[in-house]
Amino acid sequence: MSRRTAVGVKTRSAVRRPASRSESKELTRRSLLHAALTLLSERAFDSLSLREVTREAGVSPTAFYRHFDGMEELGQVLVEESFGSLRSMVRDARAEAGLGDDAIGEDAIRRTLAVVLAHLHDHTAHFRFIARERYGGVHRLRRAIHRELQLFAEELAVDLAVVPIVGQWSADDRRMLSGLLVETMVHMVAELLDAGADGEEGITRQTEKRMRLITTGVPSWRSVGPG
Amino acid sequence: MSRRTAVGVKTRSAVRRPASRSESKELTRRSLLHAALTLLSERAFDSLSLREVTREAGVSPTAFYRHFDGMEELGQVLVEESFGSLRSMVRDARAEAGLGDDAIGEDAIRRTLAVVLAHLHDHTAHFRFIARERYGGVHRLRRAIHRELQLFAEELAVDLAVVPIVGQWSADDRRMLSGLLVETMVHMVAELLDAGADGEEGITRQTEKRMRLITTGVPSWRSVGPG
DNA sequence: TGTACATCAGTGAACGCGCGTTCACTGATGTAC
DNA sequence: TGTACATCAGTGAACGCGCGTTCACTGATGTAC
Numbered sequence: 001m002s003r004r005t006a007v008g009v010k011t012r013s014a015v016r017r018p019a020s021r022s023e024s025k026e027l028t029r030r031s032l033l034h035a036a037l038t039l040l041s042e043r044a045f046d047s048l049s050l051r052e053v054t055r056e057a058g059v060s061p062t063a064f065y066r067h068f069d070g071m072e073e074l075g076q077v078l079v080e081e082s083f084g085s086l087r088s089m090v091r092d093a094r095a096e097a098g099l100g101d102d103a104i105g106e107d108a109i110r111r112t113l114a115v116v117l118a119h120l121h122d123h124t125a126h127f128r129f130i131a132r133e134r135y136g137g138v139h140r141l142r143r144a145i146h147r148e149l150q151l152f153a154e155e156l157a158v159d160l161a162v163v164p165i166v167g168q169w170s171a172d173d174r175r176m177l178s179g180l181l182v183e184t185m186v187h188m189v190a191e192l193l194d195a196g197a198d199g200e201e202g203i204t205r206q207t208e209k210r211m212r213l214i215t216t217g218v219p220s221w222r223s224v225g226p227g
Numbered sequence: 228m229s230r231r232t233a234v235g236v237k238t239r240s241a242v243r244r245p246a247s248r249s250e251s252k253e254l255t256r257r258s259l260l261h262a263a264l265t266l267l268s269e270r271a272f273d274s275l276s277l278r279e280v281t282r283e284a285g286v287s288p289t290a291f292y293r294h295f296d297g298m299e300e301l302g303q304v305l306v307e308e309s310f311g312s313l314r315s316m317v318r319d320a321r322a323e324a325g326l327g328d329d330a331i332g333e334d335a336i337r338r339t340l341a342v343v344l345a346h347l348h349d350h351t352a353h354f355r356f357i358a359r360e361r362y363g364g365v366h367r368l369r370r371a372i373h374r375e376l377q378l379f380a381e382e383l384a385v386d387l388a389v390v391p392i393v394g395q396w397s398a399d400d401r402r403m404l405s406g407l408l409v410e411t412m413v414h415m416v417a418e419l420l421d422a423g424a425d426g427e428e429g430i431t432r433q434t435e436k437r438m439r440l441i442t443t444g445v446p447s448w449r450s451v452g453p454g
Numbered sequence: 455t456g457t458a459c460a461t462c463a464g465t466g467a468a469c470g471c472g473c474g475t476t477c478a479c480t481g482a483t484g485t486a487c
Numbered sequence: 488t489g490t491a492c493a494t495c496a497g498t499g500a501a502c503g504c505g506c507g508t509t510c511a512c513t514g515a516t517g518t519a520c
Contacts, residue, residue: 020483020484021482021484021494024483024496025495025496025497028496028497042364042366043364044274044363044364046270046271046273046274046364047271047273047274047364049472049473049474050475051472051473051474052472052473059496059497059498060497060498060499061473061475061498062475062476062477062498062499063496063497063498065475066495066496066497070475071474131362132362132363132364134362135358135361135362135417135420135421136271136359136363137269137270137271137273137274137359139269142421146421173436175433176433176436176437176440177440179433179437180411180437180440180441183410183411183414184407184410187410187414190362193362194369194373206402206403210403210406210407213403213404213407213441213444213445213448214407214444215444216444216447216448216449217440217441217443217444217445217447218440218444219447220443220444220446220447221440221443247517248461248462248463248515248516248517251463251516252463252464255463255464276505276506276507277506277507277508278506278507279505279506286463286464287464287465287466288465288506288507288508289464289465289466289508289509289510290463290464290465291507292508293462293463293464294463297507298507
């Protein structure tokens with residue numbers, strides 16, 4: 001306590017004197033966002049009050065206004081942060097999946113799911129926020145989340161163009177496939193967040209099977225069904 | 228106005244003197260539930276107040292207590308009603324799909340989706356309530372909804388046992404397939420509720436394709452992958 | 455059918471409480487010289 | 488380095504408001520005779 005925290009040791013609750021006014025302001029801002037995310041783990045954003053957030057963060061209600069216009073602005077920041085998490089995950093997943101000249105094999109599926117699970121553990125609160133507000137009571141949040149997931153699916157659709165058979169498909173069919181794969185992963189995340197730790201293995205195993213069944217259908221797919 | 232409403236003419240807002248005290252009580256109860264569902268179309272249950280509901284229903288706040296213990300009990304009733312809608316849909320869908328000696332064909336898929344769409348139009352508010360609270364902020368509601376959807380998927384898994392190839396699968400694989408099909412339909416419902424009327428055709432067409440791709444994979448499915 | 459009493463769905467006033475937001479403030483940090 | 492002043496993150500009191508819940512009530516409906 002009498003010295004600075006040892007170099008290289010990052011402790012969540014490391015007590016160290018903030019170096020400057022702006023740094024200390026940033027700390028308060030972070031603790032407000034953190035407090036909101038904590039409360040959102042079992043509440044809808046809709047029902048969160050400004051005073052609850054400041055109480056959880058350990059500052060006075062008025063301090064809130066030094067950082068945000070109101071709860072709506074804080075919500076927007078949470079969305080942006082959560083999308084940051086999502087995008088970094090997508091980047092990793094695309095790298096790991098390594099779509100190329102091969103069909104979408106078991107390995108690609110397993111590696112992708114591993115990336116999702118890793119990010120889920122690192123950004124649980126962000127992912128829960130997205131899952132909860134995706135169809136929640138706040139229109140602006142729903143729209144923002146929808147747009148972001150759409151974007152993700154469209155990126156995957158483009159990636160899929162290099163996969164052998166899928167490369168011959170129409171763009172619409174590719175979007176259908178990528179949308180189904182993305183939705184299957186999103187659903188897994190939502191279920192994992194809602195289930196206890198003991199449900200984890202069953203859910204991931206089922207999801208892996210689902211992804212395999214979907215890709216199994218690829219070689220026999222016909223865009224328009226038989227007469 | 229001077230006479231009773233004509234026999235056989237059912238008008239939503241038909242003004243007729245309630246025949247009895249209990250009948251008039253029931254009318255108020257219905258209007259409280261209706262008011263809640265109306266407000267829930269763009270709000271989370273979490274954030275709904277008792278006074279808002281009574282205001283919307285056009286009665287005094289105190290009247291609420293003649294019908295429900297509090298908001299939580301009203302929520303439970305909404306869940307039960309919504310599940311009533313869901314179960315009647317499932318019954319229709321199972322009858323229409325007519326799973327039997329044939330593979331799951333385009334017709335079965337189309338008929339099933341038609342049933343879902345019909346029920347969606349008749350019970351929009353109930354379905355929206357389920358979609359919103361499925362991963363919403365109220366634990367009890369999440370659990371109830373999860374259990375009900377699980378049940379639905381398990382029923383479908385049992386039905387699938389009569390389908391040629393699927394009949395040879397392990398029970399676990401059949402549950403995987405039914406879970407994926409159910410989730411695909413639930414996702415369609417959620418998207419339809421969130422999109423404008425002009426999104427409807429695109430969403431249903433994509434869903435139909437997704438279901439066809441899934442069933443396309445069935446003949447080539449191997450429970451454990453190669454290698 | 456008429457009368458006298460019981461029931462009870464819905465009312466309106468009142469309560470204490472947490473809410474969002476304002477305001478003038480305090481005192482540590484930052485800056486100019 | 489030391490001093491005098493400016494900045495500004497966070498405070499605490501205060502406001503008016505909508506909340507859930509209580510209570511004694513009213514008056515239409517129901518029932519007993």
